[in-house]
Amino acid sequence: MPAPVTERAYQGRVHEESRALMSSWMAELGRAEAEARVTGALMISGNCVELLRACHLLPMFPEVTALQAAIRHKSLPLILKAEQAGYSSDNCAYVKADIGLFLDGGMGPGKAVPFPSLVVCNYVGCNVYVKWFEHLADISGSRLFMLDVPFARSDAPAPDDVRYVVAQLEELIALSESLTGRTFDIDELREILDLSARAQDGYSRCKHLTKHHPAPFDSYFDSINMMGPINVLRGTPEAATFFEHAVEEFEGLAAQGLGPLSEERFRMVVEGPPPYPFYKSFRNLFTKWGAVGVQSTYSTVGGIWEFGFRHDSRRPLESIAEQMLRENLTNRSIVARYAQIKRYVEEWEADALVIHSIKSCRLFSAGQGDMREYFTKELGVPTLLVESDLEDPRYYAEAQIRNRVDAFFEALEHKRVVAGAH
Amino acid sequence: MTVDTVLAECRDRIAQPLSVVTETWKAGHPGGRAVAVYPVWAPAEVIHAAGMLPLSLLGGGSSVELTHADARFQSFVCSIAKSTLELGFQRLLDGVDGLVFSNICDVARNLGSIYRRNFPETFVEYLHLPQNSTSASVVPYAAAELRRLAAGFEQAFGLKVTESSLAESIDIYNRLRARMRALYELRTAEPHTLSTTELYTVLRASTVTPPEDAIAALDALLAGLPARDARPRDRLRVVLEGVFCEQPPLGLLEILEEAGCAIVDDDLLMGWRWFTGDVATDGDPFARLASAYVNQALPSSTRHESREHRSAGLIAKVRRARADAVIFMPAKFCEPALFDYVLMKQGLERAAIPHMLVEFEEKMWTFERTRNEIETFVESMLFD
Numbered sequence A: 001m002p003a004p005v006t007e008r009a010y011q012g013r014v015h016e017e018s019r020a021l022m023s024s025w026m027a028e029l030g031r032a033e034a035e036a037r038v039t040g041a042l043m044i045s046g047n048c049v050e051l052l053r054a055c056h057l058l059p060m061f062p063e064v065t066a067l068q069a070a071i072r073h074k075s076l077p078l079i080l081k082a083e084q085a086g087y088s089s090d091n092c093a094y095v096k097a098d099i100g101l102f103l104d105g106g107m108g109p110g111k112a113v114p115f116p117s118l119v120v121c122n123y124v125g126c127n128v129y130v131k132w133f134e135h136l137a138d139i140s141g142s143r144l145f146m147l148d149v150p151f152a153r154s155d156a157p158a159p160d161d162v163r164y165v166v167a168q169l170e171e172l173i174a175l176s177e178s179l180t181g182r183t184f185d186i187d188e189l190r191e192i193l194d195l196s197a198r199a200q201d202g203y204s205r206c207k208h209l210t211k212h213h214p215a216p217f218d219s220y221f222d223s224i225n226m227m228g229p230i231n232v233l234r235g236t237p238e239a240a241t242f243f244e245h246a247v248e249e250f251e252g253l254a255a256q257g258l259g260p261l262s263e264e265r266f267r268m269v270v271e272g273p274p275p276y277p278f279y280k281s282f283r284n285l286f287t288k289w290g291a292v293g294v295q296s297t298y299s300t301v302g303g304i305w306e307f308g309f310r311h312d313s314r315r316p317l318e319s320i321a322e323q324m325l326r327e328n329l330t331n332r333s334i335v336a337r338y339a340q341i342k343r344y345v346e347e348w349e350a351d352a353l354v355i356h357s358i359k360s361c362r363l364f365s366a367g368q369g370d371m372r373e374y375f376t377k378e379l380g381v382p383t384l385l386v387e388s389d390l391e392d393p394r395y396y397a398e399a400q401i402r403n404r405v406d407a408f409f410e411a412l413e414h415k416r417v418v419a420g421a422h
Numbered sequence B: 001m002t003v004d005t006v007l008a009e010c011r012d013r014i015a016q017p018l019s020v021v022t023e024t025w026k027a028g029h030p031g032g033r034a035v036a037v038y039p040v041w042a043p044a045e046v047i048h049a050a051g052m053l054p055l056s057l058l059g060g061g062s063s064v065e066l067t068h069a070d071a072r073f074q075s076f077v078c079s080i081a082k083s084t085l086e087l088g089f090q091r092l093l094d095g096v097d098g099l100v101f102s103n104i105c106d107v108a109r110n111l112g113s114i115y116r117r118n119f120p121e122t123f124v125e126y127l128h129l130p131q132n133s134t135s136a137s138v139v140p141y142a143a144a145e146l147r148r149l150a151a152g153f154e155q156a157f158g159l160k161v162t163e164s165s166l167a168e169s170i171d172i173y174n175r176l177r178a179r180m181r182a183l184y185e186l187r188t189a190e191p192h193t194l195s196t197t198e199l200y201t202v203l204r205a206s207t208v209t210p211p212e213d214a215i216a217a218l219d220a221l222l223a224g225l226p227a228r229d230a231r232p233r234d235r236l237r238v239v240l241e242g243v244f245c246e247q248p249p250l251g252l253l254e255i256l257e258e259a260g261c262a263i264v265d266d267d268l269l270m271g272w273r274w275f276t277g278d279v280a281t282d283g284d285p286f287a288r289l290a291s292a293y294v295n296q297a298l299p300s301s302t303r304h305e306s307r308e309h310r311s312a313g314l315i316a317k318v319r320r321a322r323a324d325a326v327i328f329m330p331a332k333f334c335e336p337a338l339f340d341y342v343l344m345k346q347g348l349e350r351a352a353i354p355h356m357l358v359e360f361e362e363k364m365w366t367f368e369r370t371r372n373e374i375e376t377f378v379e380s381m382l383f384d
């Protein structure tokens, strides 16, 4: 029996800096009302936070609020509140936690989470976004701007699609000007995009560092530290610097041959969002086996940066449109995701694919049985599928999940032993 | 054709799998192609203008046992998605050369690409229908999207959609939809003359019949129905909402009517009735269709309309149809319907319109519980 694997106390600067950055953004949001700042609610997936910044709208992200409720074990009462109001147990629980927060008195004028001045629905793949922001606009009475981003139907964004999105971005700029009373400055947007590209560069470099054996960090469980800055704070100097520090830290670890665990025995690619209400216990199930996430699809919902796309300040609006249309996970088909995962498995030299299937999120999950079929039967990649939820703790059955994880890695280990014996 | 023969033919037709429907049609149209569209809306006109047979793709209902598809889609996914994939596995879509899906929900979107992966010999197209209803750029975008669909047909089948063939097809579908609207009006005015079970049967048959033939059948119905001997009954006039994608079993519609409801409006098969009036007859036909999609759409849970509140269209329907109540009937796990339920319910409550919620699944086969719930609701309303 090999020695048990444990987590190293490795969470250093990246973890701390990320926390500090996100807290200061939230504090800014908390002061927004008092300081009469104009706020714009936005969705994470394929977002255009750079444009909001250039329009002087302070961005707020209801998904982050929902995520934090779950990670702090506060989501269930909020979900139940929403269900009492008529939301179905089958609706995405992210939405229910957000609406539940309002019903519970935690959102609105004078509350910790203010109503947004403008609700910008960046409809990038997820159809629930359209519903969520309709509902948010309904409760807050705020104006809703529907930014319709055509789903990726070809390998490169079609000129008609780019034109359509750019035209809407221009309308959004005009609307923001009327709300803030400030004239939009395209050069300011260019500067923001350059800062954004720096952050993208850093994030991408970090993600390539997990090609090392052992990977210096877990690209699934630890990516959450980077997802805040990359999705929410892109375009700020702080985010650009944060990623430069992250690269330094992870390069250092890689050079020392250190990873997040005392030993890396299995390298896995993880598909799907994590179960936030049970983040730590879920992680422990893999730690015990020495399984490290070397790549993850969830870390690319806001943008797929590791394959080279960067915002281009010479073509500001077109480049934003292209990113929304094509360079993020959610606006691509599930089958296109298979190709992304295949590349991860091959280039990051993974031993297995773990699919965490989320009841709330059909965008991610509807059809993951087909994904498993493809990876196991057609590619011969060992694939584990477990089910729970990213927000609703009622769907997390620890014993059942543990059994499946254990059985899966036991079989992998056995295969290794047998292969080694020959 | 008498009313009864039309109804009998429609019942037969909707019982046939699409493989049989296409086989029959192709026997009379050698070399012909057929393209089926998943709910809610897709431009049947464009398919027809390419000389192909447009069909609806409505899942497997209660007749198809899942043997493969339930391993692909999880338990928390609606039935129509699974049974549609299953139709492919069981070769019940043989003869259907192409399928069109659109962005009605995340499940339908994933289904489209998974179908294509499993059946690469079938032409599968995915339409992104606009969710922005007010931008100056939306109609040009939607027109380009319809042109892209036509180009896809040309590439896959060598069949060209010309502006004049599309104009002609728009005209034919305008005529078909005008008859559908007439039947809806008749049912609203005299629900005892044409039951919803019958109307649905006829409508559904029209979605798997060449439109020219469907027009003839609906004309026969419209001519024959006024002479039908039926007496008004004391029933609760209701609007049925949320049934726009997965199909309710016929037995369930019968139960609603037997339990004392006169359904006076609904969103059944609404993609085939999508427009509030005729699509304009002048100008670029792609742009006309696109403009009608954006500006003349019936309120739909799968389309965002920023010019009015989510409940406004439903309340208007209730008023127009002089309905007493709304029955929400979303398919189990149907996110667009379940989300809209909340805003619609709140709107109805503000307008003091009673409502109830009944979930269904296409594969359900016992309706007793539903019957009891509906009867209780109807009684509470009629004898209030």
Ligand code: SF4
Residues within 6 Å of the ligand: A092, A093, A094, A095, A126, A127, A128, A129, A132, A360, A361, A362, A363, A364
């Ligand atoms: S369905 Fe998925 S992507 Fe959409 S809001 Fe819910 S969790 Fe987010």
Ligand code: SF4
Residues within 6 Å of the ligand: B078, B079, B080, B081, B104, B105, B106, B107, B108, B245, B246, B331, B333, B334, B335, B336, B337
């Ligand atoms: S029934 Fe609802 S959830 Fe299922 S495919 Fe249709 S619209 Fe989507």
